[in-house]
Amino acid sequence: MRRLKLLVHGVNYPPDMLGIAKYTGEMCAWLAARGHEVAVVTAPPHYPAWKVPDGWPKGWHEEWRDGVRTIRCPVHVPGRPGAAGRLLHQASFAGASARPLLRAARCMRPDAVMGIAPATLPVPLVRLAARTSGAASWLHVQDLEADAALGLGMLPLWLGRAARAGERWLLTGFDRVSAITPPMADRLAAKGVARDRLSLFGNWVDTATIRPDVDGGAFRAAWGARAGTVVALYAGSMGEKQGLGVLAEAARVLKDRGEVLFVLAGAGAGRAALEDAVEGLQNVRMTGPVAEADLPALLAAADLHLLPQRAGAADLLLPSKLAGMLASGRPVVAGAAPGTSLAAEVEGAGLCVAPEDGEALARAVADLAGDAERRRTLGAAARARACARWDRETVLGGLERELTALADARDLSR
Structure with missing residues (x-):
């Protein structure tokens, strides 16, 4: 096996626990454990709280994390992450990194330099670092940020169009561009990325760690879930893209169904609004995010999982939390329109309802709450799907092979 040298550039990295940081960190640690040389240029932890932890070193510094050389760069973290704050956030990371x-590209002489999107403004640096070091350039797209921001009304129309025009220019200069779903790959092709440079590199889950038989009793006891209580759990980031208001609507519809308990676990810019929306509801528990080691027990403590998504985000992202939900062997109730990538992943392993429809979500939760056998059947299908499509060793093994082929082709062209 060829020993690869990979340099990664992305603003999110562990110890942040959610979303892109989790997947980037696991990818790098897995490759390092396989004997490859991996370095990461990133920012301090700050997501989803949008705050650098107290006591974290200021300025530039290096650390070793899970066998990966990790170079931290200072970054502006907006207290209220609106459009202007997010742009400044990205711009500050581009400048600081x-x-x-x-320097890392010059000294390391990597086989490939990989940039992690959705952060767009730092992307030209990845191409420059690859070009100056003779490496292949790879952009991995976790989220079509400009499209999603426009679809969700998070950017003024003129700014969103400018961002999309700039994104189109940036995307076409990479040796490889990867997406996490086929619809996202189709959108990238429509933006001008050549099909022979496009790859699918989906997210994954450690199916050996997140399993249906993990004991979640301690969490259920802490929530006050008695025997016969059906726990409907949302666990993940609490931001604008999730459309979390629908959870409060559903909980309000079912407030007199004593056997159904909604547990909302996470943090983010939208948490305060969600707390206000569920105030006074006795069938709701709000709790914070848990440590990575406690995630299997948290997911297993649920009887069913909740996965809302705003309609404007369809096929522009695939929520990373879905992998753990499926692996836990519990059914998923998702806000997903027919034909979307999210619906394709959930159908047969849960129920799909119209996005942003609280009453429809409540009906689906009530149906599953009253039918334990159906929950078991759908949960078993969810587990089987996670093992077949989302297994970590399979997904990352495919990445390793593609990186090797890209490096070999690069050597032959020199």
């Missing part, structure tokens, strides 16, 4: 990234 430019010199460390180029």
Whole structure:
């Protein structure tokens, strides 16, 4: 097996526990454990709280994390992450990380330099670092940020169009561009990425760790879930893209169904609004995110999982939390329109309802709450799907092979 050298550039990285940080960290640690040399240029932890932890070193510094050389760069973290704050956030990371990234590329001489999107403004640095070091350039797209921001009304129309025009220019200069779902790959092709440079690189889950038989009793006891209580759990980031208001609507519809308990676990810019929306509801428990080691027990404590999504985000992202939900062997109730990638992943392993429809979500929860056999059947299908489509060793093994082929082709062209 060829020993690869991979340099990764992305603003989110562990110890942040959610979303892109989790997957980037696991990818790098897995490759390092396989004997490859991996370095990461990133920012301090700050998501989903949008706050750097107290006591975290200021300025630039290096650390070793899970066998990965990790170069941290200071970044502006907006207290209220609106459009302007997010742009400044990205711009500050691009400026602070430019010199460390180029220096690392020059000294390391990597086989490939990989940028992690959705952060768009730092993307040109990845191409420059690859070009100056003779490496292949790879952009991995976790989220079509400009499209999603426009679809959700998070950006003014003129700014969103400008962002999409810039994104189109940026995407076409990479040796490889990967997406996490086929519909996202189709959108990238429509933006001008050549099909022979496009790859699917989906997210994954450790099916050996997140399992249906993990004991979640301690969490259920902490929530006050008695025998016969059906726990409907949302566990993940609490931001604008999730459309979490629908959870409060559903809980209000079912407030007199004593056997149904909604548990909403997470943090983010939208948490305060969600707390206000569920105030006074006795069938709701709000709790914070848990440590990675406690995630299997948290997911297993649920009888069913909740996965809302705003209609404007369809096929622009695939919620990373879905992998753990499926692996836990519990059915998923998702806000997903027919024909979307989210619906395709959930159908047969849960129920899909119209996005942003609280009453429809409540009906689906009530139906599953009253039918334990159906929950078991759908949960078993969810587990089987996670093992077949989302297994970590399979997904990352495919990445390793593609990186090797890209590096070999690069050597032949020199």
